[in-house]
Amino acid sequence: MLFDPRPKTRREELYDREPELRALDEFAKKGSPILVMLGIRRIGKTSILKVFLNEANLPHIYIDSRLFEEHGFRKDLLYKVLSDGLNKLRSRWTSILKYFKVLEGVEIGVATIRFNWREKSLSILDIFAKLDEWASDNSETVIIAIDEAQLLRYLKGGKGRIDFTKIMSYSYDNLRNLKFIVTGSEIGILKDFLGFNNPNSPLYGRVRDELIITRFNRDESIDFLEKGFNECGIRPPYNIIDEIVDKVDGIPGWLTYFGYRYCRKPSPEIVREVFNEAKIIALNEIRKLSSKYYIHALKAISLGYKRWKGIKQTIELWMNHPLTNAQISRILQTLLKLSFIEKEENEYRIIDPIISEALKEL
């Protein structure tokens, strides 16, 4: 079902994205060791990644980093996520198991394998090295797919931070049969975390592939909705389709959300109702921003203050005190990195139209 609100896992449920799937295929066959998949929230990153992993028939471990956000950025959880991944792998590629038997801190049961995170001599690199050894002996490539990888910057171990980029860079240099796919919706934050352009980062200067996921154009959005409505056996009037397309500007997640709800209750009022709900979802995301300055800046932009000076003056008015140029720059820089806004020819714009509308009502 095109309007299934969960991330898609099968190609039949995925609208188009053929070039993106082809790019991932090529990366797996002959690309660099790391592919970075970038795209704003709800654009379809997880769906594309999952469809690719399901179809590619390649051994892979999928890590949803939002799990750490929910349950804590803990070392034990990282080991658990890896052992869960390995358990899935070994049901199909059974020969993997014997490679892990020799490692300290690995408990192998009848049905499960478990990594003891307390065992000092069992590092994440040991686990990756064993995967690589197996892959090399069996002419395979193992894909480590990390969704929302920028969140891994918060991972903590026994003595402090776990630097996942160090693990990736070692792997990049030494483990020829492992490849990483990392995604991120906070595009600038992910880029900073990976640090390909930062001389102090372990991954500095490494060659990587990049795949940018863009929104649907108007024709694709209309076609997506029509196909989805067709699947649920209804044919809404054109003005309804136009209204939805106008409101969500080609973002597949919102198209899916409106389509799903309209299918369940086809009526003109439902579009307005869902629009209001979508704005509440958007507002909850905005409220996670740590400071009032960010929200004021976003609201100023949504109200049409597109340039630096106008944004600064508006925030100052609302906060009732002056701000330094450096403060404003920092605020806008952070919002750019979080992919809430984009900048073109010195004008700032809210990327997601639903967020923009929600802000106007704050």
Ligand SMILES: Nc1ncnc2c1ncn2[C@@H]1O[C@H](COP(=O)(O)OP(=O)(O)OP(=O)(O)O)[C@@H](O)[C@H]1O
């Ligand atoms: N090409 C597509 N065809 C059908 N449905 C899609 C497509 N792309 C995205 N969707 C739908 O849009 C919603 C968002 O997709 P998905 O979760 O894959 O995006 P995302 O970029 O990973 O979002 P987030 O940043 O929130 O993690 C889901 O309901 C998914 O089913």
Ligand SMILES: [Mg+2]
């Ligand atoms: Mg996702």
